[in-house]
Amino acid sequence: MKAKVHVTLKEGVLDPQGKAVRQALGSLGFGGVEGVRQGKFIEIDLAWTDAAKARDEVEAMCRQLLANTVIEKYSIEIVEG
Amino acid sequence: MKAAVIVFPGSNCDRDLRLALERSSGGPVEMVWHGDTDIPDVDLIAVPGGFSYGDYLRSGAMAAHSPVLREVVARANKGVPVLGICNGFQILTEAGLLPGVLMRNAGLKFICRDVYLRVETTEAPFTQGYGKGQVIRIPIAHLDGNYFTDDDTLKRLAGEDRVAFRYCDADGGAANPNGSRDRIAGILNERGNVLGMMPHPERLADPMLGGADGVAMFDGLAAALS
Numbered sequence: 001m002k003a004k005v006h007v008t009l010k011e012g013v014l015d016p017q018g019k020a021v022r023q024a025l026g027s028l029g030f031g032g033v034e035g036v037r038q039g040k041f042i043e044i045d046l047a048w049t050d051a052a053k054a055r056d057e058v059e060a061m062c063r064q065l066l067a068n069t070v071i072e073k074y075s076i077e078i079v080e081g
Numbered sequence: 082m083k084a085a086v087i088v089f090p091g092s093n094c095d096r097d098l099r100l101a102l103e104r105s106s107g108g109p110v111e112m113v114w115h116g117d118t119d120i121p122d123v124d125l126i127a128v129p130g131g132f133s134y135g136d137y138l139r140s141g142a143m144a145a146h147s148p149v150l151r152e153v154v155a156r157a158n159k160g161v162p163v164l165g166i167c168n169g170f171q172i173l174t175e176a177g178l179l180p181g182v183l184m185r186n187a188g189l190k191f192i193c194r195d196v197y198l199r200v201e202t203t204e205a206p207f208t209q210g211y212g213k214g215q216v217i218r219i220p221i222a223h224l225d226g227n228y229f230t231d232d233d234t235l236k237r238l239a240g241e242d243r244v245a246f247r248y249c250d251a252d253g254g255a256a257n258p259n260g261s262r263d264r265i266a267g268i269l270n271e272r273g274n275v276l277g278m279m280p281h282p283e284r285l286a287d288p289m290l291g292g293a294d295g296v297a298m299f300d301g302l303a304a305a306l307s
Binding site for chain 2: 014
């Protein structure tokens, strides 16, 4: 199975890259963009077959390395197969 | 004073730091590779600037989990002074030895120029070579130097005299090159034996380099730890 992890900045933490992307989209003529938050997408191949166990392990990976929880939050999706 | 400099793949200020430490301490400096699990018995451990592990994932994140860092953390917890400069500061925050995080510069640009710092405390061995309130000129060279932490931690840092340096202008007035909260350029841990700073004192440690305001840090350390 696979884990799909999204790491993004917490609400309230200034995201200057997202802001710059938003401005660039505006200057390209995309008028409807109200906000952009930039983050990371990490895909992990897992040997486990138990989805609950996999989620626990990936949760620990996020806390210890994949996200810096001072400024970032994460979401985990476990995908079978 | 016996000192060790930790070297990671991608470190690029390790030899400048070694030279500055050698000149002030008068003794040899041990270079310790990131894969080592042991550090010689030293009075100071220095974590240099650079781009350890190519800044993969986040600046300092990979180095914070390298074998040698476990020993750095253990020594720091025993009270051994640890100095982290630039990437070294990023590594020490990622390793949990210092609070907060170094985010992307507010202006999104890599900044490489001399800045002015106000010395906010002289109670630590790292800053005892300066006068309190002294303004010094030291270069910065970073993309991720924008210090961020929550309001409570910020209050504690100020209240516990743990802000070592703040950015300022040549006259000591407010300046902020990278958007750091409270203009923080360097902080101490609770015990006062770990300093992390974004500016590079080792880069202005000889008049031939255009300035020598960094020397007092290394001389102060040598005096305190010999």
